[in-house]
Amino acid sequence: MAKLCADFSNPTVFPDNHPFPPAPSNFVLAGFTFRQVGGTDPLFVNRTAAEQGLQFTPKGLRVTLPCPKTRIELRLGTFAGAVDISMYDTSGNLINTRNIAGTNTYQNIVLQTRKRMARIVLTKGGFEAILVRICINYRCN
Numbered sequence: 324m325a326k327l328c329a330d331f332s333n334p335t336v337f338p339d340n341h342p343f344p345p346a347p348s349n350f351v352l353a354g355f356t357f358r359q360v361g362g363t364d365p366l367f368v369n370r371t372a373a374e375q376g377l378q379f380t381p382k383g384l385r386v387t388l389p390c391p392k393t394r395i396e397l398r399l400g401t402f403a404g405a406v407d408i409s410m411y412d413t414s415g416n417l418i419n420t421r422n423i424a425g426t427n428t429y430q431n432i433v434l435q436t437r438k439r440m441a442r443i444v445l446t447k448g449g450f451e452a453i454l455v456r457i458c459i460n461y462r463c464n
Contacts, residue, residue: 326396327389328458329355331368331376339375341368354389355457360444369453371402374429376455383446384454390463391439397432398456401425403449410434413441429455 329352331337343350345365349358359366360383369378376398377384388395391413399406404425412418418438423430425448434443445452 325461326458327353327461328456329353330456332374332455334375337368339368339370343367356387358385360385371400371453374455376400376453378453379445380450381447383444385442385444386457387442388440388459391441392459393436393439395434395440396458398429399423399432400429400453401448402427403451404447406448406452407446408434409444410436410440411442412438
């Protein structure tokens with residue numbers, strides 16, 4: 324099945340250190356809405372270990388999906404500690420959490436729940452967590 328992805332890995336589209344609006348602003352890429360959680364440091368693209376992605380602070384990054392899904396795929400770099408992921412339904416209820424170990428590498432992560440996720444929040448990561456891409460199955464029905 325085709326996937327819909329917000330992908331920060333292309334340096335032609337997002338050069339290293341490309342900034343995004345600081346909180347409380349958000350931005351949309353491929354139907355996904357991104358917003359910094361707390362703080363005033365802007366989100367930005369960072370190139371680390373031959374890949375690049377959206378770097379966020381320990382306070383977090385909120386990602387709202389284009390439509391609720393039971394499966395989300397991420398490519399995530401954890402270079403300075405573990406990242407916690409909280410998954411929420413359309414009513415804002417917490418439906419699951421997951422801790423991604425700090426491995427000083429990029430990891431492919433699959434989040435799978437019985438109830439549909441409408442948004443996720445990524446926190447911690449020691450100022451060096453990097454979201455390379457987030458994907459869902461293309462159909463929103």
